[in-house]
Amino acid sequence: xxxxxxxxxxxxxxxxxxxxxxxxxxxxxxxxxxxxxxxxxxxxxxxxxxxxxxxxxxxxxxxxxxxxxxxxxxxxxxxxxxxxxxxxxxxxxxxxxxxxxxxxxxxxxxxxxx
Amino acid sequence: xxxxxxxxxxxxxxxxxxxxxxxxxxxxxxxxxxxxxxxxxxxxxxxxxxxxxxxxxxxxxxxxxxxxxxxxxxxxxxxxxxxxxxxxxxxxxxxxxxxxxxxxxxxxxxxxxxx
Numbered sequence: 001x002x003x004x005x006x007x008x009x010x011x012x013x014x015x016x017x018x019x020x021x022x023x024x025x026x027x028x029x030x031x032x033x034x035x036x037x038x039x040x041x042x043x044x045x046x047x048x049x050x051x052x053x054x055x056x057x058x059x060x061x062x063x064x065x066x067x068x069x070x071x072x073x074x075x076x077x078x079x080x081x082x083x084x085x086x087x088x089x090x091x092x093x094x095x096x097x098x099x100x101x102x103x104x105x106x107x108x109x110x111x112x113x114x
Numbered sequence: 115x116x117x118x119x120x121x122x123x124x125x126x127x128x129x130x131x132x133x134x135x136x137x138x139x140x141x142x143x144x145x146x147x148x149x150x151x152x153x154x155x156x157x158x159x160x161x162x163x164x165x166x167x168x169x170x171x172x173x174x175x176x177x178x179x180x181x182x183x184x185x186x187x188x189x190x191x192x193x194x195x196x197x198x199x200x201x202x203x204x205x206x207x208x209x210x211x212x213x214x215x216x217x218x219x220x221x222x223x224x225x226x227x228x229x
Binding site: 043103104 | 154157158159162173202206222
């Protein structure tokens with residue numbers, strides 16, 4: 001069965017610090033997709049990135065970057081020069097191509113203090 | 115585009131009452147999902163649908179029912195509400211799933227309290 005673990009329940013940083021959110025997953029499929037979603041205090045869920053299991057290239061989008069390491073089953077998310085607006089709960093999620101279910105981790109609450 | 119629209123945004127139910135959470139999307143997505151999010155927790159899949167007329171159970175289906183008579187609508191029915199169903203409910207949709215998994219578009223959520 002698929003499983004996603006986000007060991008960091010809460011992280012608190014000061015503005016402009018870099019912060020990395022960890023995500024470890026378990027799956028028996030060789031083909032799968034990994035996602036990150038952001039849930040700001042307003043409650044909606046915002047898609048950040050999708051990565052398939054064949055593409056281990058790291059990705060950068062502005063202040064966001066993702067490090068996918070298949071060897072350690074990890075898909076970590078780094079925010080560079082954090083801002084107060086980055087304060088949110090961040091969810092990592094896994095979808096096996098053998099099914100239609102998207103399994104979420106329990107989320108990491110990130111608080112960026114001014 | 116409205117995207118995924120959920121109603122109501124808030125609801126308080128008494129134990130044993132029933133209600134339907136409405137979800138509609140205007141993106142012509144085949145895949146639709148219902149998730150629940152308990153306080154401080156991730157999202158758990160309740161039911162999902164891969165197209166009109168086709169539904170399947172997720173991780174936590176007990177106490178819920180769904181139907182998918184049209185591509186646009188995917189209502190979630192709670193029969194005999196229980197306090198354990200107090201949660202925030204999210205509806206979502208996507209163009210594809212499985213081997214061509216695409217990102218989910220989420221509704222804004224329904225906060226349900228059962229007292």
